[in-house]
Amino acid sequence: MKNVTNTIEKPATNRQLISEDQSRLNTILNQTNRIYPAIKEISIAYEALKLGAFDNTIYQEIVKQGLSGIQNRYAASIEKMLDNLNINLEAVRDNFKNGTDQPLKKLDAAYQNLLNSANPGVHLGIKFPLETITIKNGNPEVNEEFKEQILETYCRVYIQQGPEMEMYKTLETLETSFNDFVKLLKEAKFTNHINIRTLGFLDRFLILQDDQTAKINPIVISDTLTYNERFNKSRVGVINS
Numbered sequence: 443m444k445n446v447t448n449t450i451e452k453p454a455t456n457r458q459l460i461s462e463d464q465s466r467l468n469t470i471l472n473q474t475n476r477i478y479p480a481i482k483e484i485s486i487a488y489e490a491l492k493l494g495a496f497d498n499t500i501y502q503e504i505v506k507q508g509l510s511g512i513q514n515r516y517a518a519s520i521e522k523m524l525d526n527l528n529i530n531l532e533a534v535r536d537n538f539k540n541g542t543d544q545p546l547k548k549l550d551a552a553y554q555n556l557l558n559s560a561n562p563g564v565h566l567g568i569k570f571p572l573e574t575i576t577i578k579n580g581n582p583e584v585n586e587e588f589k590e591q592i593l594e595t596y597c598r599v600y601i602q603q604g605p606e607m608e609m610y611k612t613l614e615t616l617e618t619s620f621n622d623f624v625k626l627l628k629e630a631k632f633t634n635h636i637n638i639r640t641l642g643f644l645d646r647f648l649i650l651q652d653d654q655t656a657k658i659n660p661i662v663i664s665d666t667l668t669y670n671e672r673f674n675k676s677r678v679g680v681i682n683s
Contacts, residue, residue: 456602456603457600457601457602457603458600458601458603458607459598459599459600460599460600460601460610461598461599462593462597462598462599463597463598464597466596466597467589467592467593467596467597470568470570470592470596471584471589471592473559473560473562473570474570474575474582474584476559477556477559477560477570477572477575477582478582479559480552480555480556480558480559481501481556481575481577481582483552483555483556484496484501484504484549484552484553484555484556485501485580486552487545487548487549487551487552488500488504488512488549490545490548490549491512491516491519491545491546491549492519493512493515493516493519496577496580497577497580498576498577498578500512501575501576501577501582502573504553504556505556505572505573505575506573508553509546509549509550509553512549513546516545516546520542524538556572557572560572568596571588574587574588574591623647624638627666630666630667630668630669630670631670632666632667632669632670634670635669635670635673646659646662646666647659647662647666
């Protein structure tokens with residue numbers, strides 16, 4: 443699995459970008475539909491500890507270091523409160539502290555939920571790096587650098603100059619010719635009579651030679667362009683008979 447949090451490696455100058463799949467970026471970012479509610483849950487649990495506001499500093503501490511620091515600060519705040527109340531007997535202090543662990547349990551449950559929310563979907567295979575989310579004005583958002591990292595790591599395709607570029611240009615020509623050819627078939631309504639969901643239909647139009655080259659089958663051109671008209675006439679004949 444690629445680590446998308448690393449610094450982006452700029453493509454070599456002899457490479458050319460030929461594809462960028464924005465839909466894949468959107469699919470990956472849609473994981474935040476699970477993550478953002480989990481962050482809201484953890485913010486509520488944290489602020490219940492009365493240690494201050496939940497902000498980006500606290501969030502980054504949680505996702506990078508876990509809860510140990512917060513647990514220690516919470517324990518220290520309880521000790522300070524008992525000191526301020528002049529409660530000195532250990533038995534009394536211990537009895538009081540017995541009920542103070544519930545907020546920490548809620549925080550831990552929210553933390554586990556947050557970690558689970560970042561697990562990849564079956565079709566993605568990408569564990570969402572929680573540290574790439576920032577908290578601004580109390581709301582989580584994905585920073586722009588991370589979006590660029592996702593594009594570069596998972597959504598872009600580059601090819602090398604030379605044979606790769608030559609093949610790409612040839613395929614571009616083939617793509618254009620194929621699309622133009624299918625357009626002609628549709629205009630002739632021939633696509634009403636054949637399945638063009640696979641490339642097998644090309645066997646009608648191209649004859650593969652022994653040397654793996656292809657030649658046009660010339661006798662099917664007129665037949666193809668007039669087939670729909672002849673088919674409809676034959677149906678009328680059958681109906682009238």
